[in-house]
Amino acid sequence: MPRQFDVPSFYRSESVAVIKTARKLDDPRKKNVAPSVLDFGPLRIKLARHFGFCFGVENAIEIAYRVLEENPNKRVYLLSEVIHNPQVNADLVERGVRFLMQTDGTRLVDFKTLKPEDIVIVPAFGTTVELQKELSELGIDPYQYDATCPFVEKVWKRASELGKKGFSVILHGKRTHEETRATFSHSYQTAPTLIVFNMEDTEFAIDYIHGKKTREEFFERFGNSISVGFDPDSDLEKLGVVNQTTMLATETKAIAAAFRAAMIEKYGEDSIKSHYADTRDTLCYATYENQSATRSLTESGSDVALVVGGYNSSNTSHLVELCETKMPTFYIRDESEIIDRDTIRHFDLHQKQTRESTQWLPEKADGTPIEISITAGASCPDRAVDKVISRICSFFPNARPLDEALAPYRDGNN
Ligand code: SF4
Structure with missing residues (x-):
């Protein structure tokens, strides 16, 4: 609760x-x-x-205001907008918070100017493994003031479990959204990962599974939505679907059902558990x-x-x-x-x-x-x-x- x-x-x-x-x-x-x-x-x-x-937004806001109150003499940065609300972000800026990046990832501050004693708050959407590493190398603990929503972390955990079991991850999300960038990054540490934005993308990928699209066509469509080394021939044989938590839940369910049906069509109902992982439990309440x-x-x-x-x-x-x-x-x-x-x-x-x-x-x-x-x-x-x-x-x-x-x-x- x-x-x-x-x-x-x-x-x-x-x-x-x-x-x-x-x-x-x-x-x-x-x-x-x-x-x-x-x-x-x-x-x-x-x-x-x-x-x-x-829950995740209240948690992030509470962390941001508490950090400001407890650290009046420190530089406090937010990796990017704490949540997508202009009043909340403007108020935090007025109280002295500075943003390190724009929501699209463009840097507003040279990271080399950061000092180990600076505070960096990770927003509710979480961040990428690469940025966590970069902050650690600068002497800043990216987990000390981490407002990543536990429901987003749950998705990361599920993606990682899928990867360890040899499944690929289909991530339903908007490629440029912070949360999808973060989930994509956490997912591809263990699992080949493909981002689909909507049912059209899904149908295209399913056409590939059924041999109705060429590799060239696949890479032309998904070239910037796949993890490095993603091979559609082998990486679309075993898969599970997770989502950017704020997508339409009904659309995620429809996308998951479409991939499941495609796997049944290709491999048969009896083999479905070897080719499709049920991930319904990752939808955000x-x-x-x-x-x-x-x-x-x-x-x-x-x-x-x-x-x-x-x-x-x-x-x-x-x-x-x-x-x-x-x-x-x-x-x-x-x-x-x-x-x-x-x-x-x-x-x-x-x-x-x-x-x-x-x-x-x-x-x-x-x-x-x-x-x-x-x-x-x-x-x-x-x-x-x-x-x-x-x-x-x-x-x-x-x-x-x-x-x-x-x-x-x-x-x-x-
Ligand atoms: S995952 Fe759900 S609870 Fe968490 S921040 Fe996103 S919408 Fe809110």
């Missing part, structure tokens, strides 16, 4: 805590993923059952919960959805994708993106840029309440969601006060 962390109070929200606590008490086994509803009268806000900081809750949120229907989170956050963007299938959806970093009742600035996942849209908040001629669904990524503080709700309420002068809308959760009637 994840423990409670001492996340700084300015990330917390009293009203969100009221709702989350009531839901937890009502359903401690988290079986009911239906959204929580805040009824403001002319406005109804539907909040996903699960959203916001996960938080990703699964947030995605299931968002699915339930979209199924309950609304006029519009807002997804709150950093624009470079992988898990948040998957929540956006889920919402987009059912309703108009706006991906916003924080409440300041809601310019006014008519205009909203948001990140367009498909164009990969922020843009402004008008008439984001619908007018309803029939007088029924406007319904807005809200969810947030695993790196988004509850306070940010709270502020988004307040901003929306400011456009409804006749809305009930927040305290009244929260009453069912305070009174235990939710």
